[in-house]
Amino acid sequence: MMKKAVFCMFMMSINFMALSQEKSIVGKIQDENFNPLPGALIQLEPSGKNIISDKEGNFRFKNTGDILAPRIIVSFLGYTTMDTLIGAVDDAVYLELQLQKRSLDLQEVIVTAQENRAGLGTSSTIERSAIEHVQPNSLRDVLQLIPGQLAINPSLSSPQQILLRQVPTDASSNAVAQMGTALIMDGSPVSNDANMQFNVNILNSGPNTSPPFQSVSGQGFDLRQIPADQIESVEVLRGIPSARHGNFTNGAIIVNTRVGAFDPNVRIRANPTILQASAGSGFSFHQDRHAVSFDLDFADATPDPRDVLNHFTRLTGNVANRMVFPAAALTITNRLGINRNIATRRKDADNDPSQRSWESKDASFRFNSNLRWQPEEFIFDVMEANITAQYSQQRSYFNEFITTNVGPRPIFMIDTTAAVPYGTARYYNQTSVEGNPLNIYGRLEGSKSISLWGNSHRLLTGMEYRLDANHGAGRQFDLVTPPRQNYNAGDRPRKFDNIPTLNQLSLYAEDRFTFQISSLPWHWQLGMRYDHAFLSGPEQRKVSADLLPRINTAIDVLPFLSVRAGYGITSKVPALRFLSPGPRFIDLINFNYYAPDPAERLLIVTTRRIDIDTRSLSPFKSEKIELGIEGSVGKTNYVITYFKEATRGGPSLIREPYLAARGLYDVLSSPAGMPPTLTAQPARYDTLFTAYDRPVNNQDIINSGLEYMINLPEWKALRTSLNFSGSLIRTNGFVNGEQANPNFIFEHIQADHIPFYQAGQGYRTLQWNTSFRFIHRIPEAGLVISTLAQTVWVNRDRMTGFNPYPTALLNRKGEITRLSPEAAASPENELYWNRISDLLLLEEKRPPLWLFNLRVNKEFEKGRGFAFYVNNFFNNRPLYQNKRSNTYTQRNIDLFFGAEIFYQL
Secondary structure, rough: OOOOOOOOOOOEEEEOOOOOOOOEEEEEEEEOOOOOOOOOOOEEEEEEEEEEEEOOOEEEEEOOOOOOOEEEEEHHHHHOOOOEEEEOOOOEEEEEEEEOOOOOOOOOOOOOOOOOOOOOEEEEEEEEEHHHOOOOOOOHHHHHHHHOOOHHHHOOOOOOOOOOOOOOOOHHHHHHHHHOOEEEEOEOOOOOOOOOOOOOOOOOOOOOOOOHHHHOOOOOOOOHOHHHEEEEEEEEEEEOOOOOOOOOEEEEEEEEEEEOOOEEEEEEOOOOOOEEEEEEEEEEEOOEEEEEEEEEEEEEEOOOOOOOOOEEEEEEEEEEEEEEEEHHHHEEEEEEEEEEEEEEEEEOOOOOOOOOEEEEEEEEEEEEEEEEEEOOOOOOEEEEEEEEEEEEEEEEEEEEEOOOOOOOOOOOOOOEEEOOOOOOOOOEEEEEEEOOOEEEEEEEEEEEEEEEEEEEEEEEEEEEEEEEEEEOOEOOOOOOOOOOOOEEOOOOOOHHHHHEEEEEEEEEEEEEEEEOOOOOOEEEEEEEEEEEEEEOOOOOOEEEEEEEEEEEEEEEEEHHHHHHHHEEEEEOOOOHHHHHOOOOOOOOEEEEEEOOHHHEEEEEEEEEEOOOOOOOOOOOEEEEEEEEEEEEEOEEEEEEEEEEEEEEEEEEEEEEEEEEEEOOOEEOOOOOOOOOOOOOOOEEEEEEEEEEEEEEEEEEEEEEEEEEEEEEEEEEOOEEEEEEEEEEEEEEEEEOEEEEHHHHHHHHHOOHHHHEEOOOEEEEEEEEEEEEEEEEHHHHHHHHEEEEEEEEEEEEEEEEEOOOOOEEEEEEOOEEEEHHHHOOOOOOHHOOOOOHHHHOOOOEEEEEEEEEEEEEEEEEOOEEEEEEEEEOOOOOOOEOOOOOOOOOOEOOOOOEEEEEEEEOO
């Protein structure tokens, strides 16, 4: 299938000329005034070749006879993109292609995401004109155009992430899905695997609770760090990916930033919580064979205009350079990016007795180089190399006054029994986390287009290498004033120098081919990927070795109907946070005498160091199945896709019971002015139940549903077109392993056993939403108005798999007794039942919810104008009474508005 030309009306003439006996495609790129466009990027599909037009706008593809039904895609910064089918190349084909400058006075302006109807793998593309119409403050704002995504208000005050083909369930399942979503910028992934900015919870909260400061460690990348004004296009890959893409499960966000010559431009955006300014320019030289571009972005945000305590700033700069060497058939593109983000929470001296405050700083330096060689006589048509290095400095801290009991301040880092000093009952803690993540990526790839038995094949093979390391001061605090700790669980500083390096080596091969069945084209994409992950440095071991098959196929059964299907397996390696969680410590009191006279006090403590074994931790995988139809009826385009994705073994932290044996000492004498004299050996021993957090592969997520998008043609009388999209998604997230309930320890300190409970407990959600986008254009006035009417028809969730009865009991000797269902439910084990309110088992069925948003873009001259938007302009925020908590919540996003001024020289 051919993707229709978008964003512009263009003129094209195709003249079959006997230029030579060589089968080739020759052409010229011009603007609407027939002036040549040097530096335009012309891509030939399915071969993957591309060429930069010369100073006269000319280009030439040689030896194209083996390519069946080639497509030409032409792009140029500031101009609309052209995508057209050429047809069979028998001799030489000559093209004259005209691009129009991107402007609101065009007869057609696309302001929504467009489904890629290439027939293989479900993905959506958001071009520059649609990005501008959203008036986004970050990449996250752009992604709300994807089918099934709900509209959001722009925000930079907290980390921004996305769930692809998944409805929010519980925090652990959401974190696994976000971790399994890849961000690929300019051909190389942006890695978050070496992010170690987390806190050790020391049993004060759930094992997967976020740290006191802002962090996305163990999750996906923070999308608010990517400003949208530097983006030329975004592709969101949700289906079965090509074998070249790896180390993700849910999907991939593929971002292409701009490089090349373009007119200087400035944009200023303002809304009640964000002020943003951006500027950029690009120019060419050396007969338009070299180009340099610059981009700068600054944003300042607060969660609420009245909030003087919380603050976020972002400063981003990018320099890009593209060099074309026609004689060597070589193109080199280099990009250098610098990013700095600061999120702070200041002390509230008047209202917060604990004087809590925190700060997170993230400064990064990223260099990306892409080399593309297209030799005339070589085993491959295209050779491509991509090298990326990113170095970051992550600095976080949190402070608070802690009120507790007078207790021990042990400093031991190994198993030890000795006297320790007492700590005060109230003190001021300062904890810092300093990491220096280093991410290196390299890819070498070759592709070849051939014709076998009348069928067109594009062979692709390549290899990848990824390195993720972190060396920094780590998590540090004063042992005399440690973070809050309870239940015999201790805490110690930890440097990141002992963290191993995560290495991933991948090989992949793929064949994309087409053959005819009774004149019907049948497209196939068969790929295989091999991923090998291992640790080096302080810890050296193999993590995994996986074969990941990928299959996509599509057949045009009718001129207006194509049927496609796909199956594939994707995989994601756990982040270093899980592979190297660091040691845990248990501090047991052997003797405690807190005398009125400080000289007579004595406190003996035994420290047990627990080195967590993560050798069983493995990558989590997703098995994907897709079935879909797509096509056109007249000028109406449609895409409907059924999917089912089963992700198994997502990583999370569980609370593991720990049996701690300690010796208790007796007093031999109590001399005045001196500590007591104790027995040389413990007089008796006992065993305490305590716990620590360790990483496991225990999160399963099953997603299934429908995605749909329909683009109706413009109603000429009203100059209005309609885009209809949405999704019906069912998500079931649950735990796949039997787990103990260590919280039982803290509620029943004298109990003889700790209960275990069955696997399968989780949450099931169902959501059905539709989005109608009405796009009204007045080209003569340079005006585009879009209205979103979004409806959430179904929004349900409930707890699943809950069983209050234990499956086993752990005693103080470390023995586990399995329980039959009858024994577990017997009154003698009633103490170990997991009692929750019956209300928590009820299903929440929320009524339909409507949202209406308005966006307006107005140009006074090409590239100069203003825009504004209003979200939820009816301020529809109905109250809903939650059945489980019997509380009221206000649904829907807030009434929100913003404005933008843009100016291009």
